[in-house]
Amino acid sequence: MSTLSILPYFPFKRIRITKQDVVSDSGISQLTALPDKRYIPVCYKCGNKSEHIHRHEKRLIRDLNLGSFRVWINCSYRKIACKPCNRIVVEDLDFFETYSRVTRRLALCIHELCKVMTVTDVAKHFEINWKTVKAIDKYFLEKEYGKTDYQNLRILAVDEISIKKGQKYLVVVLDYLSGRVVWVGKERTKETLGSFFAGMTQEQRDSLEAIAMDMWDPYIHATKKHVPHVKIVFDLFHVVSSFGKVIDKVRNAEYKKASKEDKEVIKGSKYLLLKNRRNIRKKKHREHLKRLLSLNEPINILLILKDKLKQIWNYNSRTWARKALEEWCLLARTINHSAVNKFTKTLQRYSYGILNHCDYCIHTSKLEGVNNKIKVIKRKAYGFHDTRYFSLKIIQAFTN
Numbered sequence: 511m512s513t514l515s516i517l518p519y520f521p522f523k524r525i526r527i528t529k530q531d532v533v534s535d536s537g538i539s540q541l542t543a544l545p546d547k548r549y550i551p552v553c554y555k556c557g558n559k560s561e562h563i564h565r566h567e568k569r570l571i572r573d574l575n576l577g578s579f580r581v582w583i584n585c586s587y588r589k590i591a592c593k594p595c596n597r598i599v600v601e602d603l604d605f606f607e608t609y610s611r612v613t614r615r616l617a618l619c620i621h622e623l624c625k626v627m628t629v630t631d632v633a634k635h636f637e638i639n640w641k642t643v644k645a646i647d648k649y650f651l652e653k654e655y656g657k658t659d660y661q662n663l664r665i666l667a668v669d670e671i672s673i674k675k676g677q678k679y680l681v682v683v684l685d686y687l688s689g690r691v692v693w694v695g696k697e698r699t700k701e702t703l704g705s706f707f708a709g710m711t712q713e714q715r716d717s718l719e720a721i722a723m724d725m726w727d728p729y730i731h732a733t734k735k736h737v738p739h740v741k742i743v744f745d746l747f748h749v750v751s752s753f754g755k756v757i758d759k760v761r762n763a764e765y766k767k768a769s770k771e772d773k774e775v776i777k778g779s780k781y782l783l784l785k786n787r788r789n790i791r792k793k794k795h796r797e798h799l800k801r802l803l804s805l806n807e808p809i810n811i812l813l814i815l816k817d818k819l820k821q822i823w824n825y826n827s828r829t830w831a832r833k834a835l836e837e838w839c840l841l842a843r844t845i846n847h848s849a850v851n852k853f854t855k856t857l858q859r860y861s862y863g864i865l866n867h868c869d870y871c872i873h874t875s876k877l878e879g880v881n882n883k884i885k886v887i888k889r890k891a892y893g894f895h896d897t898r899y900f901s902l903k904i905i906q907a908f909t910n
């Protein structure tokens with residue numbers, strides 16, 4: 511008889527493995543386990559010992575694979591009367607959770623693998639339903655990240671990520687200094703961001719200094735309502751990109767007015783106008799731009815405005831930044847186009863958030879890296895059918 515034993519592979523304290531059945535063709539190994547009588551049963555909820563056994567039950571629990579075998583433990587356990595809990599409860603056998611059909615160590619292993627593998631791949635590896643895999647991973651994530659960690663926050667960046675083209679958004683709040691994703695919420699509304707701030711203690715709110723964001727009214731309102739002392743800093747990239755849309759509108763208007771000959775020049779110029787001038791290298795393109803500018807003054811001014819707009823974010827002095835902004839608005843008005851005027855008004859209305867950049871040189875572009883990584887998570891998290899799960903995965907991936 512062999513003296514080899516499989517018992518060291520199952521170092522579970524409160525049970526005794528009494529039998530092993532291996533059906534070699536099926537790749538399944540089934541163990542039978544009984545509660546170790548040397549231990550008095552304890553309540554899974556409060557840990558209280560109780561010798562009042564109510565009844566015996568059995569459960570098949572999946573464990574880690576052993577070699578190429580899938581291991582199932584057919585475990586007997588007891589239901590006991592717990593006095594402090596004042597009810598019949600499942601005894602705690604210390605190797606599985608009462609509501610679970612897998613051992614604790616398998617659950618942990620699944621959770622770890624889900625950090626680097628897709629839910630489906632983990633499910634395939636263990637031959638477990640993907641829904642079970644996801645539920646296990648979500649359970650641990652909820653435990654670790656379910657409660658927002660508001661500690662040590664001074665400077666934030668908020669932005670949305672689109673999770674379904676142009677339809678569904680998640681709002682992501684980033685700790686600017688550490689790069690940690692602090693919070694993820696559904697929909698880019700005032701209430702959503704408001705609920706983030708609402709979870710903070712007064713002390714935590716007081717320690718906040720600045721927040722980078724897009725000129726998006728719901729975010730602005732939520733910030734002003736909950737943390738009025740916090741300096742809002744508008745993001746350069748967002749402003750420049752919305753000015754790009756203005757340029758487009760003017761170009762279209764000029765195209766309609768133009769003669770047939772000039773139309774040829776304006777046609778196909780969108781790309782040239784939106785591009786950074788220094789990046790236009792091809793001679794053909796440079797000449798196209800030159801002709802365009804020589805025949806159309808508003809477009810010429812718009813391009814100057816585009817360059818000057820970015821420069822406003824370069825100042826460290828509020829006085830100089832304000833001066834540059836005023837000059838910008840003056841020049842913009844000379845075009846006298848409704849879209850440009852509207853944009854100018856917006857800039858003036860939100861000038862405080864542009865000037866604040868002099869004190870806090872922060873941008874939401876820090877979230878771009880987050881966005882790229884999120885695309886990877888999206889695949890791992892099996893699409894985005896479960897927004898909560900997806901949000902927790904994002905927070906997990908950006909915890910330092």
Ligand SMILES: [Zn+2]
Nearest residue numbers: 553556592595
């Ligand atoms: Zn109890």
